[in-house]
Amino acid sequence: MDDSLAPQVRSILRAARERDVADGRVSVEPRPLGAAFTDAEADGRVPVIAEVKPTSPTTEGERTDDPVELAEAMVAGGASALSVLTEPEHFGGSTANLERVRAAVDVPVLRKDFVVREAQLDAVEADVVLLIARFIGDDLERLHDAARERGFQVLVEVHDRAELERALDAGAEYVGVNNRDLAELDVDLGTFEDVAPAAPEDVTLIAESGISSPADVRRMRAAGADALLVGSAIMDGDVAANTEALVNAEVVEST
Numbered sequence: 001m002d003d004s005l006a007p008q009v010r011s012i013l014r015a016a017r018e019r020d021v022a023d024g025r026v027s028v029e030p031r032p033l034g035a036a037f038t039d040a041e042a043d044g045r046v047p048v049i050a051e052v053k054p055t056s057p058t059t060e061g062e063r064t065d066d067p068v069e070l071a072e073a074m075v076a077g078g079a080s081a082l083s084v085l086t087e088p089e090h091f092g093g094s095t096a097n098l099e100r101v102r103a104a105v106d107v108p109v110l111r112k113d114f115v116v117r118e119a120q121l122d123a124v125e126a127d128v129v130l131l132i133a134r135f136i137g138d139d140l141e142r143l144h145d146a147a148r149e150r151g152f153q154v155l156v157e158v159h160d161r162a163e164l165e166r167a168l169d170a171g172a173e174y175v176g177v178n179n180r181d182l183a184e185l186d187v188d189l190g191t192f193e194d195v196a197p198a199a200p201e202d203v204t205l206i207a208e209s210g211i212s213s214p215a216d217v218r219r220m221r222a223a224g225a226d227a228l229l230v231g232s233a234i235m236d237g238d239v240a241a242n243t244e245a246l247v248n249a250e251v252v253e254s255t
């Protein structure tokens with residue numbers, strides 16, 4: 001395994017490889033993510049994917065609220081889409097959480113997990129599935145195709161320009177730039193600012209991680225973010241109000 005990764009991340013990947021997978025193959029009719037973003041823009045809202053993340057290796061404590069209530073509050077706050085962690089051991093997630101959330105809301109739902117083999121794609125239906133370039137290596141195009149064949153929209157996560165190239169070669173239409181370095185686990189919003197200019201216009205770019213205020217939202221938008229993925233800053237406190245503040249970052253100029 002990649003020794004440069006933080007020990008927590010290595011533990012997550014080990015668990016992902018060993019996790020049991022379902023029999024059979026899913027076939028999804030996804031709720032379109034691009035349209036959800038366009039609708040938000042038309043409405044004067046910043047497209048935000050709000051993340052139901054009960055805990056994480058970099059979060060203290062665990063939020064034990066019903067994920068469906070959290071998800072509904074996020075949508076009420078104006079989120080364009082949701083992300084639901086399905087990783088059980090390090091993020092407190094589950095495929096059952098995702099199923100329940102997706103049944104309760106109308107917006108597209110992203111499955112947030114560490115997919116490293118094709119069979120993991122069949123664990124649960126979702127509108128979008130995440131593939132992390134750093135963890136997939138040479139298999140990225142094959143897994144991207146496998147996900148598309150099942151009907152999923154795919155968000156490919158990158159952290160630098162070399163990974164962006166690999167994502168584009170694999171056919172990615174949605175690219176997430178993770179501001180968190182999975183080797184050190186520290187966050188730098190400059191990561192998105194460095195990678196975004198290298199992406200072609202027709203790619204939908206999503207800034208991920210470390211976005212904690214309306215000012216951060218404006219900073220990522222100025223750097224070219226079509227949408228933002230936000231977890232901790234929304235999960236901490238009043239979920240609907242937190243979402244609303246970020247979604248309206250371009251309406252209400254804060255001082």
Ligand SMILES: O=P(O)(O)OC[C@@H](O)[C@@H](O)c1c[nH]c2ccccc12
Pocket residue numbers: 051053112113157178208209210211229230231232233
């Ligand atoms: O809580 P934050 O800093 O707003 O970050 C959300 C999201 O980007 C982060 O949870 C994340 C980004 N990529 C991931 C991959 C797996 C698990 C989690 C993630």
